[in-house]
Amino acid sequence: MKPVFIQLQCAPGQTYAVADAIYALEIVSELYSTSGEYDLLMKVYVDASVHEDIGKFINEKISSIPGIVRTLTTLTFRAF
Numbered sequence: 001m002k003p004v005f006i007q008l009q010c011a012p013g014q015t016y017a018v019a020d021a022i023y024a025l026e027i028v029s030e031l032y033s034t035s036g037e038y039d040l041l042m043k044v045y046v047d048a049s050v051h052e053d054i055g056k057f058i059n060e061k062i063s064s065i066p067g068i069v070r071t072l073t074t075l076t077f078r079a080f
Contacts, residue, residue: 001045003029004054006062007038007072014067015039021065038072 010018015033019040022028030043046054058071 005074008040009070010039
């Protein structure tokens with residue numbers, strides 16, 4: 001399993017609703033509120049052995065959640 005970090009920018013006043021919707025999907029390993037340009041930081045694991053399309057995963061599972069304005073995805077390569 002490969003960890004992928006996704007930052008979420010939410011519409012004003014929608015951060016808690018977005019967080020609740022993400023937890024309801026049971027796809028997130030960790031979810032944090034953050035300061036700065038993005039409101040939430042989530043960590044998900046994708047199955048590297050089947051080469052899951054992370055773009056498709058984000059479009060189908062994350063971007064469709066009401067209240068999300070923008071996402072920023074960081075792929076990981078190696079843990080030190």
